[in-house]
Amino acid sequence: MQREPDRDAAYVSDMLGFAREVVTYATGQTEESYLRTPMVRRAIERCIQLIGEAASNLTPEFYKRHSEVPWRQIIDQRHVLVHAYAVIDDRRIWSRAAVEVPALVAQLEKLQAEISDEP
Numbered sequence: 317m318q319r320e321p322d323r324d325a326a327y328v329s330d331m332l333g334f335a336r337e338v339v340t341y342a343t344g345q346t347e348e349s350y351l352r353t354p355m356v357r358r359a360i361e362r363c364i365q366l367i368g369e370a371a372s373n374l375t376p377e378f379y380k381r382h383s384e385v386p387w388r389q390i391i392d393q394r395h396v397l398v399h400a401y402a403v404i405d406d407r408r409i410w411s412r413a414a415v416e417v418p419a420l421v422a423q424l425e426k427l428q429a430e431i432s433d434e435p
Contacts, residue, residue, distance in 0.1 A: 324378045325431045330370040332424040334363040335417050342413040350410050360413045368394020
C-alpha cells in the first residue's frame with residue numbers, strides 16, 4: 317500500500333500532467349475556434365475532468381496544507397463534467413483552459429517541487 321505522502325505526490329503529478337495537456341490543446345486556439353472544434357473541446361473537458369478526479373483523491377491533510385489551491389472548485393468542475401454534461405458552459409470551460417489551468421500548472425509545479433524536497 318502506498319504511503320499517504322507518496323499517494324498525494326502521485327496525484328499531484330497526474331494533475332500536473334493533465335493540466336499541461338490542457339495548455340497544449342488550448343495553445344493556438346481562440347475562444348471561437350475552440351467553440352467550433354468539438355474534438356478540442358472534448359479533449360480539454362476530459363483533461364479537466366481527470367484533474368478533478370485526481371484532486372478528489374488527495375488526502376484531507378494535503379488540502380489543508382495547500383489551501384491556496386482552489387480544490388473545491390476543481391472537484392466541483394469535475395462533477396459538472398461527469399454528472400451535468402447537458403449544462404456544460406463551453407465558454408466557461410474555455411476560460412478555465414485559457415486562464416485558470418495555466419495558473420494551476422504554476423501552482424502544481426511549485427507543489428511538486430516542495431513534495432520532492434520533503435524527506
